[in-house]
Amino acid sequence: GEQPIKVTGAKEGMENQYTYYVNQIAQVDNMIGNLINRLRKRNEKTILVLYGDHLPSLDISADELKNSDLYQTQYVIWDNFGLKKSDKDMAAYQLYSYVLGKAGIHEGLITRYHQQMDWNSNSYLSDLKTLEYDWFYGEKYAYNGQNEFVQSNLQMGTYPVTLEDVRKNKKGYIVKGKGFTDYTKIYFNGKSLEGYKIDAAHYQITDEIDYDADEGYMSLQYAKENGIVDEDIPNAFIAKVEDKDNVCLSAGKPLLWNFTTLYLD
Known part of the structure; x- marks a missing residue:
């Protein structure tokens, strides 16, 4: 007008x-x-x-x-x-x-x-x-050597991203969980894995996953008691919600390799 x-x-x-x-x-x-x-x-x-x-x-x-x-x-x-x-x-x-x-x-x-x-x-x-x-x-x-500002756990979206299991399939690895969206990324040993969301409960990883035998197994309880952040827990999968600039908005609880079908295989 x-x-x-x-x-x-x-x-x-x-x-x-x-x-x-x-x-x-x-x-x-x-x-x-x-x-x-x-x-x-x-x-x-x-x-x-x-x-x-x-x-x-x-x-x-x-x-x-x-x-x-x-x-x-x-x-x-x-x-x-x-x-x-x-x-x-x-x-x-x-x-x-x-x-x-x-x-x-x-x-x-x-x-x-x-x-x-x-x-x-x-x-x-x-x-x-x-x-x-x-x-x-x-x-x-x-x-005085103290970190006065501690990162808090933020929850983006209605439901937290939850990882339940990882197993092999023909395309690579299939992740079972809850709350997957187009903004979900899966990490293993701190490395972002290539893949895509199938639906809210399934995620396809097309990358190779490198299990670090030297690092082995660390319980989440041990990590918590010793002040080890989730990203530094060895052989653990973490689902993160990231924006288009790869800024992490929130992250789910780590899933250890030893608690997946991959460990049984």
């Missing part, structure tokens, strides 16, 4: 794109106005942060922008309890700590680092990198 706002002076051949964009921005503007009006009426201290994360696909070049920078964007901080206004250039990853600081919130190691460091110092970014490495991959000196 016809757009309520008409656009003139757009680049040749892009009149429709500019018209669509301007009308969409008008709708966003109205939505933000409605949101702020609602927030004003709440009897609760509120901070609202608004910024655009990328330019529209309108073939915009740097010389057409007021600040001549394709990788900068303006931001707005609105509040309903009288914070002092200030203009400040910053990176997107610094904005959250800046806003939390205004609200008197200083929780979190990285947050406090951003709030206390001089952003213009020569060591600011390199020290941030060191701190992040220590946190994710290092000895966690910043946390």
Whole structure:
């Protein structure tokens, strides 16, 4: 249908794109106005942060922008309890700590680092990198060697993925279980196995499975008592739910080789 706002002076051949964009921005503007009006009426201290994360696909070049920078964007901080206004250039990853600081919130190691460091110092970014490495991959000196953030078991979907048995068939191996979907992948000894879902209770593995005789058998109880994560339990099948980017969303309980028909064969 016809757009309520008409656009003139757009680049040749892009009149429709500019018209669509301007009308969409008008709708966003109205939505933000409605949101702020609602927030004003709440009897609760509120901070609202608004910024655009990328330019529209309108073939915009740097010389057409007021600040001549394709990788900068303006931001707005609105509040309903009288914070002092200030203009400040910053990176997107610094904005959250800046806003939390205004609200008197200083929780979190990285947050406090951003709030206390001089952003213009020569060591600011390199020290941030060191701190992040220590946190994710290092000895966690910043946390006195303790991991304060333990991975929790998440359940994606209505039913957990359950493995019951694995046996050989003509195409490779057939897995019997429950809750298989198109996002289910089967792992053995930490390796993702090629295969596909047949139905919710059957999965066809087309890969070869390499049993590690040197590692042998480890009970799930032993693994739990010794803090061994499921992925490191030898000769165990694990069903995982993964998205299209191979990010694990959830995982079922491991099924040991010794508790499948393969062991009897």
